[in-house]
Amino acid sequence: MPTYEIVNPSDPYTIKGEPLVVCAMVLLIGQGQYMLRPADDETEDPEFPAFMLGGDPGEWFREKFGVESLAEWLDADENLEAAAECLESVLIGGPKGRRVVEAALAEMPDEESRKRFLAQYRDERRSSLNDIGGLCQAQAAKFRECLAARAAEEGQGA
Secondary structure, eight states: OOEEEEEOSSSOEEEESOHHHHHHHHHHHHTTOOEEEESSTTSOOOOOOOOTTSOOHHHHHHHHHOOSOHHHHHTSHHHHHHHHHHHHTOEESOHHHHHHHHHHHHTOSSHHHHHHHHHHHHHHHOOSSOOHHHHHHHHHHHHHHHHHHHHHHHHHHO
């Protein structure tokens, strides 16, 4: 899975996912104020512009990916799932630190241990009041709740 650095005025963060999903989520969480760059030489540049000096993120998204709007794209369950996974991949720190954290997570026995570790890791390394990682985890949880509600509705309608 491609890894990107989220360029922002706060702490460094990385994010994993396919370019469309990563671009959509960085537009969502950064509201056009963040940029993306490949985290390594193998990752393709998403050519994600900075909108701080102008430009329309929605128009760019439509032209780049041929999707009418981010809201429309998120309406599909498979896209909402991909969005949640992408947001859950956000880690504080650069690419080298990410590799160390991913190796540590792979050794942890359960999801609850991983969540506790990630929250503590983020809080100990965050130097800004802007908690991008926490925002991403909270948004991912909302997407998962939405997916569960949709599944429950489908189950009742059958």
